[in-house]
Amino acid sequence: MKNQWTSYLYGIVKVTIAGRGTERFLNDCMRENVVVWNVKRSKDNGLSFYIRLQDVHALRIVARKNDCKCRFEKRVGFPFLVRRSWKNSGFVLGLLAFLVVIFVLSNMIWGIKIEGASPETEHIIKKELSNIGVKTGKFQFSVKNPDDIQKSLTDNIQQITWVGVELMGTTYHLKVVEKNQPEEEELVGPRHIVAEKEAVIKKMFVEQGQPLTTLHEHVTKGQVLVSGLIGKEEEQKKVAAKAEIFGETWYKSTITIPLNTTFHVLTGDTKDKHFIQFGSFRIPIWGFGKNTYKTYEVEDDVYYLKFLNFTLPIAYVNETFLEKEEITRKYTVKQAKEAALDRGRLDVEHNLDDKEKVIGEKVLHQTNENGKVRLTVLYQAIENIVKTTPIVQGD
Template sequence: MKCKWGGEMKNLWLGKVAGHITVKIEGKGLERLINKLIREKVRIWNVKRHNEELITFQMFIKDVTYLREAVHYHRVKVRFIKKAGLPFYIKRMKKNTGFFIGAVIAMAMILILSNMIWDIQIKGASPEVEYKINNQLKQLGVKKGNLQFLIDDPLTLQRKLSRMNEDITWIGVELKGTTYHFQVVEKEQPEEQEKQGPQHIIAKKEAVIVDYFVEKGQPVISVHDFVKPGQLLVSGIIGKEDEPEYVSAKGEILGKTWYDTKVEVQLQNEFELLTGKEMKKTGIKIGDYSIPIWGLKKEQYKKEQIESDETYLKFFKWSLPIAFVKTTIREVETHEKTYTEKEAEKLALSIAKKDLVKSIPKDAQIVGEKVLHQKVENGKLKLLISYDVVENIAKAVPIHPKEKKKEKTNIPN
C-alpha cells in the first residue's frame, strides 16, 4: 500500500536529510489512522501492510506531533524502529566528538607538515655566494618552517634570484617533497694566462689599419695599410739577422672593418600595452572545480592578460588534487601605430645598430654607417646598411723554432 498526495513530492529528499523515521504501528483501525494523517497533510511514504494488524511507514520527524495526536483516538501501539537524517547523525557524532576532533587535528597537522619547508640545499656555489643566496632566500620567504603555498613557484624564484645575482651564470630551482634544491653555476673568473711560446700576430679579418700598440715583437704594418685575413702584422722574430731572437708577439692592432646588415620595419604596427589596471584573485582548485576565496569582483576588461600560479597541497610525498590558485588579471589595450617612411627609416637604423652591438666585440666602436639600399615593399620598409667598425683584428699564431728571419708577409691560418 502506497500513499501519494498533491502530485510528486518535489523536496522529499531535502526532508529526508532534515530527519525522518520509520514507524511501526500495531492494532485495529489502521486505515482510519492513516487517513487521519493524510487529512492533516502529513507526508508519509513506503507504507507497507505486514498483516491485518501491523503496518510500517516512513515520515518526517517534524510531523511526529500529528502522529501522537492521532494515536489518542485509536487503539494502536506505536514504535519508532529506525531514525535517519542529519539531526540523528549529528547526535551520534556528538558521542564521538573527541575522536572526530582528534582525527581532524591529526589530518590538519599532517597537511601542514607535508606542505612546510624542512630543508634548503644549495650546491655549486662558493661559501660567499651561498651565504648571499641564503640571505636573499630569507627575503623571498624561503626559509625552514614556512609554508610552500605562500611562496613563489620555483620558476619565479629562479627569475628573481637570477636578477639579484649578476655574478651567477645560471641558477636552477627544484622542489622535491619538502626540500628546496638550488643548483648554482657561477661565472668563470679569467684564468691566468699561461706563458706563451714564440708567436706572430696576424690579421683575423680584412681591415684598414687605424692604430696599433705593440708590447712585444716587430711591427711590419703602418697606419692606413689595407690588410687581408692571415697577413702578418707583428713579427715574433727580432734581433740581428745572424742572431734572431724568438719572442711571443703581443699587441693590439686596431683596424676599420665593415659589416652589412639587413633590417625590415612594418609601416603599420599593432601592439598591446598594459594599462596598469589589474585584479587579483585567490581560490582553491579541487579536481576540475574552482572555489573562489578572495577577489570576487566580476569586473571584466575588454582585453586582458591572465597569469595563474597553482600550488598543490601535499600529503607526505604525494600531491593531492587540491591546489591554492593565485590569479592576476591585467587590462590590456591594443594600439595601432603608422610610421612615415622617414620615421620607419629612423626606427630601422636604431634596430640595426642595437643588433650589431650584440654581434661585435665589446671593445669595438661603430664609427660610421651608410644606407646602401632602401625600398618599400608589401607594407614594409627594407634597408641594407653598411657599418664601419674599429676593432682589434690581432690574432696570435705560433712560430716554429727553425723558422728563418726572412718571413713571408702572408702567413696561412
C-alpha cells in the same frame, strides 16, 4: 539498490521482522514508499532487509498495522559514525588537530639548500632570498614561484651567472653557477697571430712576437699580423705570439620599417580572481563578476597543497587578467629611417663584445614603397680581429 553510497551518507538501518504476514509487511512498505533492499529469509521464517534512515518513521507506522515483530539490528552510515565519534570527541579532535598540523607544516618552507656557491656568495644569496620573503617558516603559497625567485636572484646578484631553483617537498634546492674569475693563461706552443677578418688596424699592442703590420694599415682575412718567429733568420726563435689588435670592420645590413604598425600593449589595469581547484574543477572564492576587458592576457599562479611528501590534487589558484589595448604607431619617413638605423645598430652590437663597439654608419640605399621604409646600411665597428694559428715546419 543502486547508489547505495548516497544512502550510506544519510544512514542505513538493517531491519528484521518475524511473525505472520511478513510478505504483506513488505507490500505495505512499498505502498508507504519505504525503499527496501537485500531482502533475505532467516532460519526462523523471518525476513531481514535494509532501509534508509529517513524511512524509519514510515516503517514504524507499517509495523503498527501488522502482527509482525520488528527489530532494528544494525545501524551504519555517516550519521551513526558522527554520533559514535562524538562520544569519543577527545580522540577525534586530537586526530583532526594532528592532521591539520601535519597539513600546515607540509605547506611551509623548512629548508633552503644551496649547492655550487662559495660561502661569501651563499651568504649573499640567503640575504637576497630573505629580502624577497623566501625564508624558513613561511607558507609556500605566500612566496614567489621558483621561476620568479630564479629571475630575482639572477638580476640582483652580480656574483652568479645562473641559478636553478627547485622546490622538493618543504625544501628549496638552489644550484648556483658563479662567475669565473679570469684564469691564468695556459702554456701554448709557438704560434702566429693572423687577422680573423678584413679590417683597418686602429689599435695595436704587441706583448710578444714580431709585428708585421702598422696602425691604419688595411689587412685581409688570414694575413699574419704578428709573427711568432723572432731574431735573425739564421738564429730565429719560435715563441707564442701575444697581442691585442683592434681593427675597423664593416657590416652591411638591410632593414625594413613600416610607417604604420599596430600592436597590443598592457594598460596596467588588472583584475584578480581566486579559486580553489580540485583536479581540473575550480570553485571561485573571491573576485566574482564577469571580465569586462575586450582584449587581455591571463596569468595563472597555481599553488598545490601538500601532505607530507605527497602533492594533493587540491590547489589555490590566483588568476590575473591583464588588460591590453590596441595601439597604432605612426612614423614619418624621417622617424622610420632613424628607427631602422637604431635597429640595425643593435643587431650589429649584439654580435660584439664589451670592448667592441659601432663607431659609424652610412646609408647606401633607401626606398619608400608600400608604406615601408627600406634601408641598406654599412655599419663601421671597432672589434678584436686577433686569431691565432700554430707555427708549422717551413714557416
